[in-house]
Amino acid sequence: MHGLLSLLVWLPVGAGILVLLLGERNIVAGRWVALAATILTLILTLPLIAGFDTTTANFQFLESVPWVPRFHANYSLGLDGISLPLVVLTAFITIFVVIAGWSVIEKRAAQYYAAFLIMEGLMIGVFSATDALLFYFFWEAMLIPMFLIIGIWGGPRRVYATLKFFLYTFLGSVFMLAALIYMYVKAGDYSIASFQRLPLTLVEQRCIFVAFLAAFAVKVPMWPVHTWLPDAHVEAPTGGSVILAAIMLKMGGYGFLRFSLPIAPDASRELDMLLISLSLIAVVYIGFVAIVQQDMKKLIAYSSITHMGFVTLGSFLVYDIVRATGSVQGAGMGLDGAMVQMVSHGLVSGALFLCVGVLYDRMHTRQISDYGGVINTMPIFAAFMVLFGLANTGVPGTSGFVGEWLVIMAAFKASFWYSLLAATTLVLSAIYSLWLVKRVIYGPIGNDRVAALQDLNGREFLILATLAIAVLLVGIWPAPLLKIMQPTIHHLVDQAIATKIPL
């Protein structure tokens, strides 16, 4: 088992470099290399799932090699209950990105696949790094391929979108770096565990919390720093949108769970109202914004922001639950919900962006008004789109339900008003998702171009069917997922409610 995580990180990166070296002339071989590498990466995650010990919150599959001895920074990887699901999700989703681009990407295809493969490795690195400096390196390095993906293969306003994306994210990350170095100077090494143990005064915690907030809020994205996301999504190629929505947004949520809560618990307790308010604004206000969108990708982008609002809401409910109920029992429910919501949103938003990609490849427009009555010409596609639309609204039986339900229940424990506001999403998401489906899928055939549409080909069917199965599986039987997370979430609650202020 030793070295498995390293293999997961470096296999895709190596394959990416290989594809790049094969070049545009050998693109057929390059494509197969890309596909083989992503599938192999997913297969390599199976021993992780099988060998994962669900009774402990400790990091597993540990690897550690000194990296920069002078800074006591190690190349150390490991997984716990919150990173394992995200690693598997990354490996899972990237396969569809490769397949989705199969015959669609013609311009500089080798570079396209190389960028996605390298990014896959770096994303797995982000989730599995247990050393803060290593985490930071993966976290930032990952921006480079995404920057190029949007900039090279994106739509007409791609340069604006990708620069905005890069600058926003980098702005947040620089402050995170400053906070990490500060803690290194105090703690003497860069391991995340020693940061979590480090006693910090309230003032220090506040500053660190704000620095982390700058990095993670941009990534999630939270209102009001969300404006880069709709731009990036609209301009990105389908594969870019999928990775952005399914994986990269999760890093913000992951950051809150891995860094903000355990490292600055007292500041989190103090500032939890801020986070909860911003999350509720995202849920309600952005929900309304999503309704009026004319562009399918933009609509899904805004719906992503509301769904990620649930993640941040669930993460920071823990203090109010303890305050309201006076006990630690059930305080982790919001965190459970946040984690399930992340996995679910990864699947559903990825699937929806792939659906839009299917339509866009045929019609070269994303405007809702250009469609109508697609069900008449693409019945199989329509079935999938309806399913994912329903999953997006959180209908029971789909993965969307589990996470939202857990978070709303947790919100109810904390405060009636939170749950009331959070529950508006049930109405709002129904409006924007179902209205989207209604306008695009149902009704009479909108125009001649819709009439000429061909239904899914085998490649597209394979992608959407697999994702549909995953969405239903998590929706109907989330227990294994919850079981994997359980000990880690318990441990996280303990860390979050403990105080770190030195006496």
Added chain:
Amino acid sequence: MTDTIMTWSSVQPAIAEIYLVVAICVVLLIGVFAGEKRPALISTVTMIALAVGAALTVAYGHVTHHRVLFDGMYVADELSYVLKLVGFMVVAVVLLYSRAYLENRNILHIEYYVLTLTALLGIFVLVSANSLLTVYIGVELLALSVYALAAFDRDSGIAAESAIKYFVLGAIASGALLYGMSLIYGLTGTLDLEQIAVKVHSPSNLGVILGLVFIVVTVAFKLGAVPFHMWLPDVYQGSPTCVTTFIGTAPKIAYFGLTLRLLAHGLGGASAEWTQMLSVLAILSLVEGNTVALVQTNIKRLLAYSTISNVGFILLGFVAGTPSGYTAALYYTLIYVLVVLGSFGVVLLLSRAGYEADKLDDFKGLSQRDPLLAFAMMLLMFSTAGVPPFVGAWAKLRIFQALWETQHFWLVVIAAATSVIGLFYYLRVIWFMYFDQPTGDAPAVVRSTGVRLVLVANAAAVFLLGVLPSGLLELCSRLIH
């Protein structure tokens, strides 16, 4: 006490300088007798001279501990040894990059090579200076060579203009340096930096502070820190690109040495005063360098303002005022030289006979015209911007760490914020290369395999040192302690 009788062992650590003086004479003679007929010869001879110099320095110039020679005028330690080797290497790479450029413009003259070597000698003298007098000799030797280099393209009006600007302003700076030194000398009664270090202590008297101000002004001028930076963009833009490459790289090593020997060692007792002055200079440089670079349309000017902002970072290392801070500054300087060398290398490779290729627009669609060059430039730009996994990120990280260790909260915030502003213009270069189509009349890129190989090695170093930074970090910290 130092030796009064000259023996081989008493001058051995100065082998690099002694050899270089001889080499300059030899190159000059060969140039005079054979140069104009066979201009290519001189380039080869100079390269060999540099290689031999580096080899001799490794063989005889290595010192493991601090040694003072020539009656306290000259110091040899491991820092100066390493910086001299770096100097040989950087100059060799600069000359390699410049040759095609010079040939295309018919200005492959011996003066270019001789002046580069005398400038290198100035650099060596500066990094080994242990007395105010040696410092001044080094500063002038370097500066006069560089003024002449800037005006080297005789037929270019803009080069002459920038050289005059550089010369006049540089003369004022030299005057300031001399005046500051005279004050320090008058108050301490010695030129020896080690004895000055003993006599100057905190809190300093007004005379020392006055002298200090003039010295800091000179250091700021030489490095190009705001508000003494006016010459820098004009000289960078006006000089022939190969000269800009030289000015942008090798002298920075010397000025790091100057700052370290003069301020950190000699006037270390007054560090409370000069760290304050430097922190103001650093903040101004970071802000002005990064914001003004945003609107540049000429890549040489853009890199000039980028230099100014990077100088801000180097000064921040000195502001920390601790060995850790000096280590950070040294590391930053070395990394900066490496990256700038590559960036100007790309600009040099892009230009051809009769065409400078120094507009940002010339980079449009480069990834399609010449993927390798564009890829190298992308790595270099990301590195300068401080994006991991490239080496520039470590340089910034090291500075941040030094600042945290000394509790400079606001400096960290300012440095972080301005580096995000700076990111935009580096990204813009990448945007032009990768996201834009080549403009209609964009000429094809000339291929010259050997030089491209060096450039690839240069860019690869930027990546490899970013992934495995340990060696260089350890080295820098050993050199300072």
